[in-house]
Amino acid sequence: QQQVKQSPQSLIVQKGGISIINCAYENTAFDYFPWYQQFPGKGPALLIAIRPDVSEKKEGRFTISFNKSAKQFSLHIMDSQPGDSATYFCAAQRGGSEKLVFGKGTKLTVNP
Amino acid sequence: NAGVTQTPKFRVLKTGQSMTLLCAQDMNHEYMYWYRQDPGMGLRLIHYSVGEGTTAKGEVPDGYNVSRLKKQNFLLGLESAAPSQTSVYFCASSYRASFPLDEQYFGPGTRLTVT
Numbered sequence: 001q002q003q004v005k006q007s008p009q010s011l012i013v014q015k016g017g018i019s020i021i022n023c024a025y026e027n028t029a030f031d032y033f034p035w036y037q038q039f040p041g042k043g044p045a046l047l048i049a050i051r052p053d054v055s056e057k058k059e060g061r062f063t064i065s066f067n068k069s070a071k072q073f074s075l076h077i078m079d080s081q082p083g084d085s086a087t088y089f090c091a092a093q094r095g096g097s098e099k100l101v102f103g104k105g106t107k108l109t110v111n112p
Numbered sequence: 113n114a115g116v117t118q119t120p121k122f123r124v125l126k127t128g129q130s131m132t133l134l135c136a137q138d139m140n141h142e143y144m145y146w147y148r149q150d151p152g153m154g155l156r157l158i159h160y161s162v163g164e165g166t167t168a169k170g171e172v173p174d175g176y177n178v179s180r181l182k183k184q185n186f187l188l189g190l191e192s193a194a195p196s197q198t199s200v201y202f203c204a205s206s207y208r209a210s211f212p213l214d215e216q217y218f219g220p221g222t223r224l225t226v227t
Contacts, residue, residue: 009152034215043116043202043218044155089154098143098162099170100216104154 003027004092006103013110019077021106023090026071030092034100035064035075038087047088048075080110113138116219118203124225125193133188133222135203143206144186145170145216146178148199155202161186193226200224 005024013019023033034049050057050064050073057064063076077084090103119134135144146158157170161180175197177189186205190197200223204216 006154036218041221043204043220045218046215049215098160098168099157102155104152 003101004090004103006090006106008106009104010107011109013080013108015080015082015110015112017080017110019075019080019084019108019110021075021088021090021108022072023074023092023103024070024072025092027092027094028071029094030101031095032093033064033066033073034091034093035062036089036091036102038089038105040086044089077108080108082110082112084108085110115139116203116205116217118201118219118222120222121220122223124227125190126227127194129193130189130191131193131224132190133201133203133224135186135188135205135219137184137186137203137205137217139205139207139217140183141205141207141217142183143208143216144180145204145206146176146186146188147202147204148172149202149221150199158188158201193224195226198224198226 035047036044037047038044048059052068061078066073087105087107089105091100093100116137145160147155156172159178161167164183167178179187200221202221203219206214206216
């Protein structure tokens, strides 16, 4: 049973465009939703995270939108740049749990 | 600070051989994790530890063993390697997992091929 479903699997965007990656979860006990960014040959690194008490969080060009009723959250990358080309993972964690549950990842390519 | 380091970076094993992957962190983190990453499968948790001397099973623990004898080190062992264990292995650590939840810091990965 996949607890966090991520789409699309791959995404190609032109420089300056908006990249949107979506995730859906099933467990209503999740209360922490981070996004990790992974460059080729590197380990993932935390990009931005949100809790369900807010509907949106913005850090620079990166925004998380959260819809608690739909059990969905998404990552928006504004003004996408070639340097944003990476694999992005959404994840979810339940308070009191030590474990993150990851989506399967989205490979983003931003063409110059 | 080196952060999270992993040894070795690459390894090729024959089926049935054994090996140990070493993870070290210098951030005084309590929690440590081992993941495997396979194409199209995301990151799957193998084992984790919430403190020195403790270990627990994750999502895909079969065929692996772990030990956390020192707070800064977390070892992942393969007793009898199988081709299905060909993967990229990542270690991660975090200060804590209780509220407010803390980020996990990942190492650079170990690419393991089992022939």
